[in-house]
Amino acid sequence: MSYVRLVNVTKRFGDVTAVNSLNFEIGKGECFSMLGPSGCGKTTTLRMVAGFEDLSDGEVWVGDRLLSSPKKNHYLPPEKRNFGMVFQAFAVWPHLSVYENVAFPLRIRKLPDSEIDQRTKEALKATNLLSAANESPDFLSGGGKQRVALARALAINPDVMLLDEPLSSLDPHLREEMRFEIKELQQKYGFSIIYVTHDQSEAMALSDRILVMKLGVVQQIDTPLNIYNHPANQFVFSFIGLSNFLKAIPQDGHVILPDQSEAVPMTLKPPDSLRDAALLSLASRPSEIDFTHMEDPAGLHGIVSRKAFLGEIIDYQIKVGDQVLRVQKGRRDPGPEPGAVCAIHFLRPFWYKEK
Numbered sequence: 474m475s476y477v478r479l480v481n482v483t484k485r486f487g488d489v490t491a492v493n494s495l496n497f498e499i500g501k502g503e504c505f506s507m508l509g510p511s512g513c514g515k516t517t518t519l520r521m522v523a524g525f526e527d528l529s530d531g532e533v534w535v536g537d538r539l540l541s542s543p544k545k546n547h548y549l550p551p552e553k554r555n556f557g558m559v560f561q562a563f564a565v566w567p568h569l570s571v572y573e574n575v576a577f578p579l580r581i582r583k584l585p586d587s588e589i590d591q592r593t594k595e596a597l598k599a600t601n602l603l604s605a606a607n608e609s610p611d612f613l614s615g616g617g618k619q620r621v622a623l624a625r626a627l628a629i630n631p632d633v634m635l636l637d638e639p640l641s642s643l644d645p646h647l648r649e650e651m652r653f654e655i656k657e658l659q660q661k662y663g664f665s666i667i668y669v670t671h672d673q674s675e676a677m678a679l680s681d682r683i684l685v686m687k688l689g690v691v692q693q694i695d696t697p698l699n700i701y702n703h704p705a706n707q708f709v710f711s712f713i714g715l716s717n718f719l720k721a722i723p724q725d726g727h728v729i730l731p732d733q734s735e736a737v738p739m740t741l742k743p744p745d746s747l748r749d750a751a752l753l754s755l756a757s758r759p760s761e762i763d764f765t766h767m768e769d770p771a772g773l774h775g776i777v778s779r780k781a782f783l784g785e786i787i788d789y790q791i792k793v794g795d796q797v798l799r800v801q802k803g804r805r806d807p808g809p810e811p812g813a814v815c816a817i818h819f820l821r822p823f824w825y826k827e828k
């Protein structure tokens with residue numbers, strides 16, 4: 474059931490349309506991520522949901538409460554929205570103790586002292602900060618400061634947690650740990666999360682559903698699995714996971730490579746709907762390509778140009794005409810050395826029309 478609802482939400486800054494007619498609904502207790510490259514409108518969207526930014530058009534709802542609607546001249550200020558927020562540059566105040574940092578939003582809300590104390594302690598406990606309550610956050614590590622920001626957002630007992638790249642300043646190991654902590658807090662308290670990131674693995678690990686955005690326009694909203702397995706378009710394919718795009722020209726029901734006359738084997742046919750395109754992209758994941766010894770007439774011919782050992786996987790570069798493919802294999806499957814000729818098989822090709 475939908476809880477947070479954005480209807481045709483649009484934000485213009487002068488000539489720039491930062492967010493263009495955005496529609497999505499989030500369920501109670503759902504973790505929903507917004508993913509997209511820098512400047513695609515993620516923070517602007519979050520700020521509109523939070524109430525820090527006016528909408529140019531559209532509506533924001535939570536349950537049956539309208540929060541923002543320029544047409545209806547309606548706007549509820551941030552402190553009345555009951556949203557917890559954590560932003561990229563975790564703004565913890567060094568001149569206040571950890572305890573006072575967390576209590577701050579409750580003092581703003583003018584709650585009774587006993588309630589402030591009880592809620593602050595609970596949030597500190599949930600984030601493992603009770604023992605640091607009287608210290609300055611300056612003495613904490615990056616992860617510790619991040620916990621203070623989370624505790625402060627938790628203390629208000631939020632209906633929705635708005636998280637804007639909350640882990641981007643942490644090292645990779647800590648990031649991974651904090652992801653699970655956020656998830657655990659959500660399961661314990663049942664709030665919904667809107668999580669903004671441009672790190673696709675973070676979005677995949679945390680989210681029930683992901684929205685992929687480009688230049689203020691939604692490209693796809695779906696589960697992590699569906700986004701990965703059934704990307705809506707070439708942009709989504711390229712943004713989630715590693716990708717290869719091999720240019721190919723349709724000819725008589727199959728394809729040839731632009732730089733050579735060699736036909737790509739007949740087993741690889743583009744979909745009928747794309748046969749009339751001038752140029753296609755054959756999209757593939759590095760882990761979904763096989764290559765075998767060259768005496769394999771069914772494969773596309775290539776030459777291994779690089780082989781790098783990355784621990785669990787071996788990463789190959791294979792030249793196909795003047796294009797390059799990246800292929801990844803498990804380390805137990807050693808494969809040919811640079812210079813070797815090979816035949817390539819695409820295990821799960823996707824086709825896109827080149828514009």
Ligand SMILES: Nc1ncnc2c1ncn2[C@@H]1O[C@H](COP(=O)(O)OP(=O)(O)OP(=O)(O)O)[C@@H](O)[C@H]1O
Binds near residue numbers: 486491513516
């Ligand atoms: N206050 C503002 N005035 C003018 N333009 C703005 C303002 N805030 C954002 N923009 C523009 O709106 C677009 C979206 O910006 P936004 O900060 O929402 O992107 P983002 O997806 O959060 O990017 P990043 O991943 O870099 O944080 C950009 O083109 C940006 O320059």
Ligand SMILES: [Mg+2]
Binds near residue numbers: 515516517
């Ligand atoms: Mg941003």
